[in-house]
Amino acid sequence: MGSFFNILQTAHRNAQKSILKRKYTEPVLYHGGPTFNLKARWYLYYKYEHPTLKDKHGNPLMVRQPNITMSINRYYKTKAERLQQFGVVKEVLSEMLKEGCSPYQERLNLGSKSMEYTSEAALDYAYSLKVAGLSETSIPDYRSRLNRFKKYLGTKNLLKKSILGISKQTVNEYLNEIAKASSARNRNNTRIVLSSLFGELEHNEIIPKNFVEDIKVSDTNSIRYQTYPLEVLEGLFEYMKENDPLLLLFIKFVSYNFLRPIEVCRLKVKDVSLTHKQIYFKAKNKLLKTKIIPDIVIKEIKHLDFSIQNNFLFTPNGVGPWDTKETYRRGYFTDRFKKLKEKYNKHLVEKGETLQLGGEYTIYSFRHTFITLLFRKFRKEYAYTETCDRLMLITGHSTLDALKSYLKDIDAELPEDYSGLLTLDI
Incomplete structure (x- = not known):
């Protein structure tokens, strides 16, 4: 009996030494949690000693290896089937690791194609x-x-x-x-x-x-671009017409075609079809979109030079080449409007008016302003749903929900006067 237990103790010590020297952890099956969720992605995972990376103590770093699925999730849809199939793979993997197979043997020979x-x-x-x-x-x-x-x-x-x-x-x-x-x-x-x-x-x-x-998204104070009062808009357009007609034309593409400033900066001569009254442009979420050009804009651009297809529609001097990044092109017109706005504010003061256009009034604000204007005119004739359907064709929003959310953000629809509902019957 003593000899038997001596042998057992020796075998146990040898097994412990083997575990301590082991370069890997035993494979573990993730099976979708306690409920064995079949909609989750099941996989085997384990760690293996990296051949070169060290931890902060200088010891070999145990690195988790890529998950192993073997397409089992795709072909086996019941709990019993998956447990059986992953069990087989786990057993084979364990034997391979015991025999000294390393997941890095192949990778170390792949050079730049290494998976680690x-x-x-x-x-x-x-x-x-x-x-x-x-x-x-x-x-x-x-x-x-x-x-x-x-x-x-x-x-x-x-x-x-x-x-x-x-x-x-x-x-x-x-x-x-x-x-x-x-x-x-x-x-x-x-x-x-x-x-x-x-x-x-x-x-x-x-x-x-x-x-x-x-990771959760933090709450932010959203930037609010103020829509222009109509009486201010009329005076501002008149001022730009006299002092910077090129900037006014740029803004009319934002106002009447409902383009974003960056989209206007991307426009080239080849993107404009006067014959079909259409423009083709790269939008925010799509590679290419098409919009009609309303006659109010056609009248403004039909005299421009459309002879060189790759010329930009807007540069500091009008139609022509402009070898700079689109972010700089947008920044240029943003700064140009900012400077004009400062001059316009001084102009208002000289006229004895108290209104001043602050930082909340931007080029982007013109888009909000004219979408609001169009929405309210449609609402005089159509129900809300039909108004949104008609407006969506013009603004270019990709979904109806996106348009409705946008209209809500800019307060496009306001209630009628509800004073009569506030009277007290005493």
Whole structure:
């Protein structure tokens, strides 16, 4: 009996030593939680000792490996089937790991195609995938926010370590620092960029889940662009007609075609068809959209030089070439209007008027103003739903819900005088 237990103790000690030397953790099955949720994505996960990365103590870093699904979720729809299939895969994987198979053996021979990424390499890879679908205005914003995040990771000693070392808490703490240093809006915009990048990493199975999308959006004080009173609008248009007719034409594209300023800046001669009275432009959420050009605008542009197709419709001097980024083109006209507004305010003072146009009155405000004007004229003749249907064709909103939300934000519809309802019958 003593000999038997001596052998057992020796075997136990050897087994413990083997566990201590083990370069991996036993595979674990995630099965959708306590309820075995079949709508969730089931997978096997485990960690393996990285051949080069070290922790802060200099020990080999245990890195979580890509989730293993083997398409089982797609083909097996019951709890029993999935448990059986994942059980088989788990058993085979455990045996392979015991026999010394390493998930890095193949990867180390792949060089630049390695599936294991440091935080820096993974984020740069995600950006390289994302940048192809970004607009010219979004690329600098993404690059800037990514670089600042990478700098932050560097201060936390996470940049050169596995991307799996970045947690939801890491990103949350970074976003909170942004909110404290600047604003909730800046924090939310950074969250959007990081969520987009981590989404690419999840899609390419570099990380198991894009946890950034689960981080709450902070409440912000929305920027409110004030609509122009009609009596102010008439005087302002007259002032621009005398002092800056080119800027007035730019604003008429915003006002009468309901374009955003950046969309007007993108317009080239080839995007305008006087024959069909149409313009073709890149919008906010679509590659290309078409709108009619109302006669009120046709009369303003039919005398322009349309001979060179690649000329921009708006430059500092009118139709012509302009070799600069669209964000700078938009910024130019924004600044040009700001300067004109300052002169107009002085003009109002000289006339003895007290009204002053502050920062809430922008070029974008003209779009709000004329959509409101059009909505209220339609409402005199049509029901709310029909009004929205007709207006949607003109404004270019992609969905009816988007238009209704927009109309609510700009207070397009106001109630009639309700004084009669407030009288007290005493």
